[in-house]
Amino acid sequence: MNLVEPGDRVLILINGVFGVRMREVASRLGANVEAIEFTWGTPVVPEVVEKRLKQETYRIVAVVHAETSTGVRNPVAEIGSLLKGSDTLYLVDTVTSLGGIEVRMDDWGIDALYSGTQKCLSCPPGLAPLSFSDKAMARLKGRRTKVPNWYLDLSLIASYWGKDRVYHHTAPVNMIYGLYQALLIILEEGLEKVFARHRQNHLLLVRGFEEVGLKMLVEEPYRLPMLNTVLCPGEVNELSLRRCLRSDYRIEIGGGLGPLAGKIWRVGLMGHTARKESVERLLSALRKLMG
Numbered sequence: 154m155n156l157v158e159p160g161d162r163v164l165i166l167i168n169g170v171f172g173v174r175m176r177e178v179a180s181r182l183g184a185n186v187e188a189i190e191f192t193w194g195t196p197v198v199p200e201v202v203e204k205r206l207k208q209e210t211y212r213i214v215a216v217v218h219a220e221t222s223t224g225v226r227n228p229v230a231e232i233g234s235l236l237k238g239s240d241t242l243y244l245v246d247t248v249t250s251l252g253g254i255e256v257r258m259d260d261w262g263i264d265a266l267y268s269g270t271q272k273c274l275s276c277p278p279g280l281a282p283l284s285f286s287d288k289a290m291a292r293l294k295g296r297r298t299k300v301p302n303w304y305l306d307l308s309l310i311a312s313y314w315g316k317d318r319v320y321h322h323t324a325p326v327n328m329i330y331g332l333y334q335a336l337l338i339i340l341e342e343g344l345e346k347v348f349a350r351h352r353q354n355h356l357l358l359v360r361g362f363e364e365v366g367l368k369m370l371v372e373e374p375y376r377l378p379m380l381n382t383v384l385c386p387g388e389v390n391e392l393s394l395r396r397c398l399r400s401d402y403r404i405e406i407g408g409g410l411g412p413l414a415g416k417i418w419r420v421g422l423m424g425h426t427a428r429k430e431s432v433e434r435l436l437s438a439l440r441k442l443m444g
């Protein structure tokens with residue numbers, strides 16, 4: 154909304170629902186949108202992006218860090234290094250990654266990132282933490298046209314957030330206090346420990362899946378710890394198993410989306426829920442239901 158103007162050339166790297174959403178948002182803003190699509194369940198391939206960037210220039214290149222629809226971690230740092238020194242802005246969706254795996258905005262050359270409070274930050278939904286680099290702020294200042302949505306106009310929000318405190322909207326202070334506490338809890342545990350807890354419980358879950366004969370969708374190096382995708386065995390009715398997990402065991406897991414509908418289960422181990430008890434409870438339920 155803030156960085157795209159009508160006619161801007163925008164490249165979206167798509168390998169799941171949230172990449173598709175980015176394309177939809179950019180095209181509604183009148184951008185000249187191009188996409189490179191990768192098979193869902195596989196990562197974006199930097200070499201393919203590099204080839205395109207040698208032929209074309211874009212105002213923005215955008216990608217999702219943790220694709221929640223498929224369980225894939227995209228190579229955000231590698232893509233960022235392709236854009237180094239260019240005028241192109243690098244936009245990254247970190248909604249599911251923030252608080253569960255490393256997100257290094259400056260080191261990876263990211264100009265704008267957005268996240269959410271309700272995934273690995275374990276906070277009520279409603280806020281979208283975001284960060285802009287100096288380069289992104291300069292792009293915002295240099296717009297030819299006004300930001301098309303008054304409420305989301307960061308140039309106005311920035312003077313409210315900054316020292317000037319120019320009234321823009323009524324801040325949802327209850328949610329900000331909630332976020333403050335959630336961040337405090339993460340920092341008290343320690344970021345490295347939080348990441349390790351996500352990783353360990355992911356590995357525990359993968360091992361348990363393999364023991365009951367289930368196969369992971371995503372190849373090992375690209376798996377997300379906080380969103381585990383597993384192939385549904387052909388002989389099981391995936392929807393009724395999920396319903397039964399929910400009604401009888403009070404466990405909710407997700408189904409597949411788009412081309413993966415009916416083919417996978419998506420198991421979240423995000424923030425507070427990334428713990429051994431959750432993993433063991435799900436595995437013991439699965440053993441009963443599939444045994």
Ligand SMILES: *Cc1c(COP(=O)(O)O)cnc(C)c1O
Binds near residue numbers: 219246269
């Ligand atoms: C959940 C999610 C979103 C959307 O967040 P909402 O708050 O539901 O709009 C966007 N991107 C990714 C990668 C997500 O996982």
